[in-house]
Amino acid sequence: MTHQLKGTYRQKLYEIIFEAETVEGKVFDVVLLVLILSSVLVVTLESISELNQQYLPLFRFLEWSFTIIFTIEYLLRIYSTPRPLKYIFSFFGIVDLLSIIPTYLSLLVIGSQYLLVVRVLRLLRIARIFKLTRFINEGQVLSRALRASVTKIMVFLGVVLTVVVIVGSLMYIIEGAESGFTSIPISIYWTIVTLTTVGYGDIAPVTPLGQILASFIMVMGYGIIAVPTGIVSVEMARSDREIATTRTCPNCHKEGHQLDANYCFNCGYEFGKNAGLN
Amino acid sequence: MTHQLKGTYRQKLYEIIFEAETVEGKVFDVVLLVLILSSVLVVTLESISELNQQYLPLFRFLEWSFTIIFTIEYLLRIYSTPRPLKYIFSFFGIVDLLSIIPTYLSLLVIGSQYLLVVRVLRLLRIARIFKLTRFINEGQVLSRALRASVTKIMVFLGVVLTVVVIVGSLMYIIEGAESGFTSIPISIYWTIVTLTTVGYGDIAPVTPLGQILASFIMVMGYGIIAVPTGIVSVEMARSDREIATTRTCPNCHKEGHQLDANYCFNCGYEFGKNAGLN
Amino acid sequence: MTHQLKGTYRQKLYEIIFEAETVEGKVFDVVLLVLILSSVLVVTLESISELNQQYLPLFRFLEWSFTIIFTIEYLLRIYSTPRPLKYIFSFFGIVDLLSIIPTYLSLLVIGSQYLLVVRVLRLLRIARIFKLTRFINEGQVLSRALRASVTKIMVFLGVVLTVVVIVGSLMYIIEGAESGFTSIPISIYWTIVTLTTVGYGDIAPVTPLGQILASFIMVMGYGIIAVPTGIVSVEMARSDREIATTRTCPNCHKEGHQLDANYCFNCGYEFGKNAGLN
């Protein structure tokens, strides 16, 4: 009987912590949202040395408070879920653990508390309180298009990296250490900075030949940005088209009907009201 | 009778100030256009310290002149419109008010007169004198495409911001204060500067590990620019397509039929051979 | 009779100078191509002060030689063309004149000879010797797409410029003269540098508020680059489609046949061999 009660209690806890259907579940998620944002803000502000010197005890107190709360929450999650191991090794389980470890670690390694910003990843879980199904759908369209482009983009990146290694070495030979091209890795770094049109200017070519080669790389970088853009645009258009046009007429099997169509535009067959989408 | 006269006078004023159909209305708008541009130019030039020291009395005189003229215009607009409250709380009503307040405010707070550049927003109203309906249509196509993309873009920005916070903190830990990464907020600022390929170079990584991480961010930033571009391209193509298929059913007047459709997808009406496109 | 002879001579001259159908015409154009490129190279090299000091007499000699040759060519063009005024006020007529004036002007105004680089525009005329009809066709597809996008792009630029003026003024108020934001025009310049992701770094915000506003502008600039890209992509796709798909079946008037189609894909009608494209 106590077992049954405990079971019900655990189930209730599960609904509050893991779901957002009940009032308590929603309140829990909103409180969690505020706690996560506050804790990331505290870590961020702590890194500003003027504030750190002035409010060190306050920051430490808040940091430990958040960590203890999140530790209790983590243990409750393990306790309440019917399949603890599956939770522990899930993406969010690992993020939840990583969100508390750095504080304990900071007792041993100074500075490791800044890793607490990984807590920002926990916000992804909070998405559900806004019932952001529309956002999640859009995210799926995006990630579907990106996954479909991934092979093309890897081929593209492979070619770009080969170019970057060769051009970086050429710039090292042409410019030499006086202009800041002190080694091939630094030159490769500079080539990436230039090809991606970031252009810090901490290193810049000074010899005429170096500037001519740099000009070629810039124009190239300016041009090849078209490639990933073209890839993603085409995949996105396809992904978009497929979602819109797989409705099929049950009479003539013509595809591509608009979602609000009542009749087949090919054979004139009337779609039933309750037919739904195929 | 005076009331009727006054009514006619107010109506005439309304036509001159708010519309541009009559000759007087057009003259009013052209004068207003010149005044707005001049007043923004004066504010801009006043901020150049050499000019300010030399021509301070002139600038002050012009500024107050423009403000008094715009104040009179604002009061006349309230007087002449049949629904003053609706005007006052409309977008343009608020802009009109914000365009005169800073001058009066500058008596209390020094420097607030530079807020007068908000007057540049008033130019949007002047668009009508060019009868820029074509421009406005194009603007609607653009804003329609942007509005349709807004959810996808917000999902995209959410993911980007999460990446920016984590990468910024990592760079702070890796580089430290000597390279200019003095705090996590500064590091986040640097990450945004790099990811967007702006690359000022006021802060730049100097450690090998920092430069490797920076290279990843640059390539990533270079790649993910494809995502918003792809989103907007697809939405714009769709927006364009939808406007292009304005074929209307002669039976039920439903728009948007595909150009090769034989039957109305809404009412099942069979399009005649000689029907053509409407 | 002399008049007739003179007419024939002038006509022959016209064919050589203006056309490239005859052997002499082609030789003339190749010589002109070499002269133009050499003269632009000389102007460019002259601007390098070390070379200028060493080879000044040589540069002057070459510059005057090219100018005298181009002057004779210009006069011959006026002489040989049947409609001299139309040539003089055509695009290429003006470019040809501007290509010789700066040398004469340099007698009065020192440094004006660098304007001679305008000669590079003359290369556009030389395009015909390569019989670059394919290039010209592609150029027409490009310029057609750009012309079709011009209204949308102007609306876009108008909105961007309004944003730039307001943000520039805000940055001036926030940052002030110590960070290099010495006036509103300079701040507007900085905003353009940032929004277009150029990012020189000669001016960069140092206050937290300024850096936050700068971050917004960067993300905005990063995002809105999608807009012109989307516009041009859509117009280019349309321009491309229209060229490919306006072929119409003479039997069923179905449009969109591929250019190498022999039969209508809708009604099976056989297109005649000599039918050509409609």
Place this chain on the structure above:
Amino acid sequence: MTHQLKGTYRQKLYEIIFEAETVEGKVFDVVLLVLILSSVLVVTLESISELNQQYLPLFRFLEWSFTIIFTIEYLLRIYSTPRPLKYIFSFFGIVDLLSIIPTYLSLLVIGSQYLLVVRVLRLLRIARIFKLTRFINEGQVLSRALRASVTKIMVFLGVVLTVVVIVGSLMYIIEGAESGFTSIPISIYWTIVTLTTVGYGDIAPVTPLGQILASFIMVMGYGIIAVPTGIVSVEMARSDREIATTRTCPNCHKEGHQLDANYCFNCGYEFGKNAGLN
């Protein structure tokens, strides 16, 4: 008989070195992959002066070891292939030769060993061990789209280069040597840096007129990036579409029919209802 044996031995060698179908062939390729990556890494690390001073004998030893191994491999390739001349003058034959020459050359010319990074190109050959046919297909789609766009892109680059020469000269005249615009070639270099939105900031305009012209170039550069992107997107969409419509006529085997076609556009054959897509 020995000749036959030798022939078989050569054929076996050919299978191991040039192919990756047998176990030995795969092992050979994996070993080669590791050797190439190691040798590029050694060249890269050697250029870092601190490491170079400390480990010079080790670097020299490794460099010569790799070079001797690659030389033997190169000779074996020539020996085993049935058509040695064709191999020697093929792309990979030349890359293989260039991958060993710099080490021998470094005996004569100091520093030429850095050219060894050309070995990175050899990785392209290793692609086959991953059976990367999917990658190669994607690469073909990419390169097909790029080849189709090449004329448009050349027209575009021609116009851009003309603009760059003229704007560069104008900036030289406007800014002069004090701001770093010391010659027209340097100004042209700066214009490319700005137009491509790289923006190092090593040279930046300081005069108001120069900053206004620079702003125009930035906005222009920001806008015209849309052109190559648009070109590649359209070509990629077309390339994608053409591959997608591989519907083949069962009568004449012509490919590329539209999915809703009822008749073959080539031979007029009527597609059966149950034909489906091939």
